[in-house]
Amino acid sequence: MPKTKKSLTSREIFARNLRRARRLKDLTQEALALDAGVPRAYLSRVERGTINISIDSADALSQALGVPLRDLVDPAMFAGFDEP
Structure with missing residues (x-):
């Protein structure tokens, strides 16, 4: 079974x-x-997906990265970057 x-x-x-x-x-x-x-501890939890993030915090992180917020919720945007 696949x-x-x-x-x-x-x-x-x-x-x-x-x-x-x-x-x-x-x-x-x-x-x-x-x-x-x-x-930093909050960011770590966000990156591990163990905490919900507010839209304001998501926006602050996207601005700090210089990446549009829409890119951070696009499933294909960073596909393959660090996958084995």
Whole structure:
């Protein structure tokens, strides 16, 4: 029986894309958190997808990265960047 890929939730897509975009910009979590005005521990939880994020925080992170917010919720935007 072939494996079917589980579709990701919006939170998981955002988390994955945020982490990938941060790594592409060669930023640490600490640097991004500081630029966005959020605690580093909060950013870590967002990147792991263990916490819901407000639209205001999502916008602050996207602005700090210089990436449009819509790109962070696009499932195909950063596909393949750090996948095995």
